[in-house]
Amino acid sequence: MLPENAVNIKIRIKFSKTGSLKFISHLDLQRTMQSSFLRSKLPIYYSEGFNPHPKVVFSPPLSVGVSSLTEFVDVKMLADVAPAEIMEKLNASFPKGLCALECYTPTAKFTDIKWGLYEVKFELTGEIPEDICQKAQAALTAEEIIIEKFTKKGEPKRVNIAEGMRFESAALEGSVLTVTAKLSCDDASFVNPKYIGETLTCAMPEVFTGAEEETCRMAVYLADGETLFK
Amino acid sequence: MKIPESILKKVEKPGRYTGGEWGEVIKNPENVDIRFAFCFPDTYEIGMSNLGIRILYSILNDREDTWCERAYAPWADMEEQMRAHGIPLCTLESGTPLSECDFVGFSLQYELCYTNMLNMMNLAGIELESKNRKNDDPIIVCGGPCTYNSEPVADFVDICLIGEGEAELPELMDIYKKHKKMGFDRAAFLREVSKQESMYVPSLYDVEYNGDGTIRSFTPKYDDVPAKVRKRIVKDMDTAPFPKNLVMPFIQTVQDRIVLEVYRGCIRGCRFCQAGLVYRPVREKTPEVLNEQAKILADATGYSEITLSSLSISDYSCIEKLTDELLPWTNERKISLQLPSLRVDSFTKELMDKISTIRTGGITFAPEAGTQRLRDVINKNVEKADLLRACRVAFEGGKTQVKLYFMQGLPTETDEDLDGINELAQSVIDEFYATPGRAKKSPQVTLSAACFIPKPFTPFQWEKQFDMEELLRKQKYLTGKITNRKIRYNYHDAKVSRIEAIFARGDRKLSAALLEAAKRGMRLDGWEEFFDYDKWMEVFEYCGIDPAFYANREFGEDEILPWDNIDIGVTKEFLLRERHKAYGEKTTPNCRLQCSGCGANKLGGERTCCPKMQ
Numbered sequence: 033m034l035p036e037n038a039v040n041i042k043i044r045i046k047f048s049k050t051g052s053l054k055f056i057s058h059l060d061l062q063r064t065m066q067s068s069f070l071r072s073k074l075p076i077y078y079s080e081g082f083n084p085h086p087k088v089v090f091s092p093p094l095s096v097g098v099s100s101l102t103e104f105v106d107v108k109m110l111a112d113v114a115p116a117e118i119m120e121k122l123n124a125s126f127p128k129g130l131c132a133l134e135c136y137t138p139t140a141k142f143t144d145i146k147w148g149l150y151e152v153k154f155e156l157t158g159e160i161p162e163d164i165c166q167k168a169q170a171a172l173t174a175e176e177i178i179i180e181k182f183t184k185k186g187e188p189k190r191v192n193i194a195e196g197m198r199f200e201s202a203a204l205e206g207s208v209l210t211v212t213a214k215l216s217c218d219d220a221s222f223v224n225p226k227y228i229g230e231t232l233t234c235a236m237p238e239v240f241t242g243a244e245e246e247t248c249r250m251a252v253y254l255a256d257g258e259t260l261f262k
Numbered sequence: 263m264k265i266p267e268s269i270l271k272k273v274e275k276p277g278r279y280t281g282g283e284w285g286e287v288i289k290n291p292e293n294v295d296i297r298f299a300f301c302f303p304d305t306y307e308i309g310m311s312n313l314g315i316r317i318l319y320s321i322l323n324d325r326e327d328t329w330c331e332r333a334y335a336p337w338a339d340m341e342e343q344m345r346a347h348g349i350p351l352c353t354l355e356s357g358t359p360l361s362e363c364d365f366v367g368f369s370l371q372y373e374l375c376y377t378n379m380l381n382m383m384n385l386a387g388i389e390l391e392s393k394n395r396k397n398d399d400p401i402i403v404c405g406g407p408c409t410y411n412s413e414p415v416a417d418f419v420d421i422c423l424i425g426e427g428e429a430e431l432p433e434l435m436d437i438y439k440k441h442k443k444m445g446f447d448r449a450a451f452l453r454e455v456s457k458q459e460s461m462y463v464p465s466l467y468d469v470e471y472n473g474d475g476t477i478r479s480f481t482p483k484y485d486d487v488p489a490k491v492r493k494r495i496v497k498d499m500d501t502a503p504f505p506k507n508l509v510m511p512f513i514q515t516v517q518d519r520i521v522l523e524v525y526r527g528c529i530r531g532c533r534f535c536q537a538g539l540v541y542r543p544v545r546e547k548t549p550e551v552l553n554e555q556a557k558i559l560a561d562a563t564g565y566s567e568i569t570l571s572s573l574s575i576s577d578y579s580c581i582e583k584l585t586d587e588l589l590p591w592t593n594e595r596k597i598s599l600q601l602p603s604l605r606v607d608s609f610t611k612e613l614m615d616k617i618s619t620i621r622t623g624g625i626t627f628a629p630e631a632g633t634q635r636l637r638d639v640i641n642k643n644v645e646k647a648d649l650l651r652a653c654r655v656a657f658e659g660g661k662t663q664v665k666l667y668f669m670q671g672l673p674t675e676t677d678e679d680l681d682g683i684n685e686l687a688q689s690v691i692d693e694f695y696a697t698p699g700r701a702k703k704s705p706q707v708t709l710s711a712a713c714f715i716p717k718p719f720t721p722f723q724w725e726k727q728f729d730m731e732e733l734l735r736k737q738k739y740l741t742g743k744i745t746n747r748k749i750r751y752n753y754h755d756a757k758v759s760r761i762e763a764i765f766a767r768g769d770r771k772l773s774a775a776l777l778e779a780a781k782r783g784m785r786l787d788g789w790e791e792f793f794d795y796d797k798w799m800e801v802f803e804y805c806g807i808d809p810a811f812y813a814n815r816e817f818g819e820d821e822i823l824p825w826d827n828i829d830i831g832v833t834k835e836f837l838l839r840e841r842h843k844a845y846g847e848k849t850t851p852n853c854r855l856q857c858s859g860c861g862a863n864k865l866g867g868e869r870t871c872c873p874k875m876q
C-alpha cells in the first residue's frame with residue numbers, strides 16, 4: 033500500500049524495442065526494465081514485500097523476434113519529476129535497443145488497444161513476378177483467409193482471420209517486399225503478425241517459401257482502428 | 263560474424279546469442295593491440311552468473327590496449343544451426359571469430375566442462391592440441407579452480423594461470439604486447455611466460471610413467487623453466503582492482519543478484535574441501551571498502567538483491583559491522599540482503615533477525631556427515647547440539663523448512679554413519695515440535711547428499727572414491743531407512759560424481775580421452791539431458807584407460823601426484839599430517855584459534871590470520 037498523502041503520479045512511458053532486444057521474451061524485458069529503473073534512481077514506487085519490484089504494467093506482449101516502435105509501460109512515481117528528466121535518466125540506463133520516446137499522464141487503458149499496425153519486410157530470393165504487390169494485396173484482402181491454428185490441446189484448427197486483417201500497403205524495392213497491415217489485438221480475434229507471411233506463402237509458395245521476414249509493430253489503435261492509442 | 267536473425271528465430275532463448283547487453287564494452291579494433299575472447303565453457307545463463315568473470319572482463323577492458331569480449335557454449339539447437347550453416351563460434355560483442363583473437367581464455371570451474379571447452383574450440387575452427395597450433399593461432403589460456411590440476415587438459419591449453427586472475431591477466435597482456443612488437447614467436451613467448459610466477463605452460467614439461475601407470479618423473483624441458491609453479495594471490499583485497507561497471511545479462515541467469523565477495527580463503531580446514539585450502543590464506547576486505555563496493559555494484563547493475571559471499575560468511579571477523587553499514591541504505595533502496603553459507607555455531611537470533619527482515623523461506627546448514635565420529639574425521643567442527651540450537655532459533659523465528667547438506671562415501675564411512683544422517687534429520691523434526699512459539703505448520707527437512715570426490719590439494723587427495731556399486735548401495739540403504747514423510751532425501755547422480763572423480767585426480771594421459779570424447783561430439787556434460795555415462799566408459803575403453811585407476815584407487819603417499827608441480831602454499835606435509843589425523847579421528851582447530859602450520863602464510867597477504875613469515 034502507498035503511504036497516505038504520498039505523491040503518487042502515474043506515468044506512462046512509450047518506448048521502442050529494437051535490435052537485440054527483440055529477441056528477449058516479455059519476462060526478460062520486465063527484468064531488464066526493472067534493473068534499468070533501479071539504475072536510473074528515479075523515484076519509482078516499489079511494491080512492498082520480501083522481494084520488492086517496481087510496480088509496473090506493460091502493454092500487450094510481443095512475440096520473440098518482433099521489434100516494436102510503440103510499446104508502453106506504466107509506473108507510479110513518488111515525486112513530481114519533469115518528463116524531460118524522466119526521459120533522460122531512463123535513456124541513460126536503458127541498454128541499446130530500448131529507447132524511451134515519450135512520457136505523460138495516461139488516459140486510455142491498455143485494454144483499449146484493439147488494433148496494431150505491423151510492417152513485414154520479406155527478403156525474396158527467387159524470381160519475383162511483376163504484379164507481386166497486386167497479388168499480395170489480393171491474398172490479404174480475400175473474403176476468407178484461412179489459417180491453421182493449434183488449440184490448447186495441440187489439435188489443428190482452421191480459422192478465418194479475414195475480419196481481423198486490414199491490409200494497408202505493399203511495395204517492392206529491389207528484392208524486398210514491404211507489406212503493412214492493421215491486425216486485431218482484441219483477445220477474441222487476435223491475429224499474429226506471422227500470419228501475413230503464412231497467408232502469402234500459401235498463395236505464392238514459389239515466391240515466399242524460405243523468405244526471410246522482419247516484423248515490426250509500428251503503432252497501436254483504439255477500436256475504430258484510426259485513433260492512435262496514447 | 264553475428265548470428266543471422268533467421269537463425270536466432272529458430273532457436274530457444276535467442277537472447278543468449280545476441281550480445282548488446284547493458285554494460286557490454288565496445289571498442290574500435292583499430293585502437294587496440296590485443297583481442298581477448300573470454301570464454302565460459304557452459305551456457306550463457308551459467309557463465310553470466312559468475313560475477314568473478316564479469317569482474318575480470320572489466321579489468322581487462324580497463325586497459326586501453328585490450329578489448330576483451332565474451333563467448334559461451336551454444337546450446338545444442340544453436341550448435342546444430344552453426345554447423346549446418348558453417349558459422350564459426352564468435353564473440354558476442356563484435357561477432358569476431360574466436361580464431362582471429364590473440365587470446366582465447368577459458369574459465370574452468372568444474373571438470374564436466376572440459377568437453378565444452380574442446381567443443382567451443384572446435385566450433386571456432388581452432389586446433390585442439392597445442393602442438394598443432396601455429397604462430398598466428400590464438401593462445402589458449404585457462405584459469406579457475408580446475409587449473410590447480412589442469413593435467414587432463416594439458417595437451418590443449420597453452421597457459422594455465424594458477425591462482426587469482428586479477429593480478430595475472432594484466433601481466434600476461436604486457437608480456438604479449440612486448441612480444442608482438444618484437445615480431446611474435448609463439449615458442450619464445452610461451453617460454454618467457456613459463457618463467458613468470460604462477461604461469462604454467464604444460465607443453466614445457468616432460469612426464470614419464472612407471473609400468474603401473476603412476477608418474478615416474480615430471481621434468482621441465484629446459485633449465486630455465488621452473489620445476490614448481492607457485493600460485494599467485496591478491497595480497498591486499500581492499501586494493502584489488504574492482505570494476506565500476508558490469509555487463510547485465512538479458513535473460514534470466516542462475517545468479518541474478520550482486521554477489522559481494524567478503525573475503526577469500528577459509529579459516530576452517532574441512533578435509534574434503536578443495537576451495538578451503540587452495541584459496542588460503544584468508545584475506546579479508548574491510549567493511550568500509552565492502553560497503554563502498556556494494557554501492558557501486560548496486561548503482562551499476564540495478565540488481566535488487568545482494569548476497570554476501572565467501573566460503574563461510576559467519577567467519578568474517580567484521581560481519582556485524584558490515585551488516586550495520588549495509589542495512590540502512592539497502593533497506594531504503596529495497597535491496598534485499600542474503601547471507602548464505604552460515605555455520606550452525608554462529609547462527610544467532612540477531613543475525614537471523616537482520617536477514618529475515620527481508621528474506622523468508624527456509625534455512626540451510628551443512629553438517630556434511632551423520633555422526634560425530636565422521637564429522638571429526640572430516641574436521642567439520644560442528645556438534646549435533648549446535649545444529650539443534652541453530653534450528654530452534656530458526657523455528658522460533660517462524661521458519662519451518664531446513665535443508666541439510668551431506669556427503670556420502672566419505673573415507674571410513676560405515677552404515678552407522680548413514681543411519682546418523684537419518685537420525686539427525688529426525689532430531690531436527692523433534693526439535694521443531696519441542697519449540698514453543700513455532701509456526702503452526704508441519705516441518706520439512708530436506709537432505710541433500712553429494713557423493714564424496716577426492717580432490718587434489720586436500721588431505722583426502724590420496725583416498726579412493728567408493729566404486730559405483732557401493733555408492734549406489736549407500737543411496738539405496740539410506741532411502742530405505744528414511745520413513746518419516748517430513749524428511750525428503752535427494753542425492754547426486756553417482757555416475758556424474760565418478761566422472762568428476764576421474765578428471766579431478768587425472769593426469770595427462772586423460773587428454774587422449776577428452777580428445778576422443780570431443781571427436782565423438784560429446785559436450786554439455788553438466789546437463790542431465792546430455793550426460794552419458796556409458797559413452798564415457800566406451801571412450802575410456804577405446805583409449806585403453808582404466809577409470810578405476812583414477813577414481814577408485816588409493817594413491818600412494820610417496821607417489822608423485824599429477825599436481826605435485828603446483829605449489830598452492832599449503833604443503834604436502836601438512837595435507838599428509840591432516841590425513842593421518844583424520845584416521846585418528848582427531849580434529850584440527852580453525853586458523854583463528856591456532857595456526858596449524860599449513861604453509862600458506864609464505865604467500866603473504868593483508869588482513870589474514872596467519873603468523874607472519876620471518
Ligand code: SF4
Nearest residue numbers: 853857858859860872
Ligand atoms: S598458515 Fe596457519 S593460520 Fe595461516 S592458513 Fe595456514 S594454518 Fe591457517
